[in-house]
Amino acid sequence: MNDIRTLIVDDDFAVARMHTAFLERTPGFAAVGSELTAGxxxxxxxxxxIDLVLLDLYLPDASGIELLRRIRSDPQCLVDVMMVSAANEPTLIEQAVSLGVADFLLKPFTRDEFSTRLxxxxxxxxxxxxxxxxxRVTQAQVDVLLGRDAGGSGRDGAKRMNPATRQRVLDALTDSAEPATALDVSEATGLSRVSARRYLEQLVNEGVVRMQPRYGETGRPQHEYRLEE
Structure with missing residues (x-):
């Protein structure tokens, strides 16, 4: 995937510069500039x-919420928006969520928190x-796309999957020339074998991955996993 081209919008030049530095240390993202005003x-x-806007709520010529409304009403503005602000009033956060922000990150935060969200x-x-x-897609795939699962668990009661870890598992299967076992995925991703198996089983439930037995000379068959075509 190409780098996600990101614009930083903050009325504080020093803060914008710090966020740019954070962004440049996060793999998969490219800072394309920063702006101090909504206009x-x-x-x-x-x-x-531009693919993504990191948007502060307090700008000199308009609020971040007002800018977000303009973005959403303009067919030329096909971008995702992540709010990054010290504003913690529930009403403002609710407005941002209703306007479809990809995330809302409250200041202050660490570089690790910033990178994890991105x-x-x-x-x-x-x-x-x-x-x-x-x-066509399944409900599970829709839930993952929206960054949630059905009520916090899947149909089999599995815990919610971390999107970044889920993608690492999918990448491991994509990079594997042959169907992979849970051990193969564990070694490729750095996950424990138990965690790798849990993610693989959930991906099977979603219909993204296919599981098949691998029969050896003795003992129980191992399960192999590969992406659905």
């Missing part, structure tokens, strides 16, 4: 070449692009 940000977004977002983008090539 300049809207112009940059309309010019194209990596999880990138995993959802990869899933969105992958599902775009399918003729």
């Amino acid at each position: 300049d940000a809207l112009g940059s977004i309309r010019a194209g070449g 990596i999880a977002y990138a995993a959802r983008v990869r899933e969105r692009r992958r599902l775009g090539g399918l003729s």
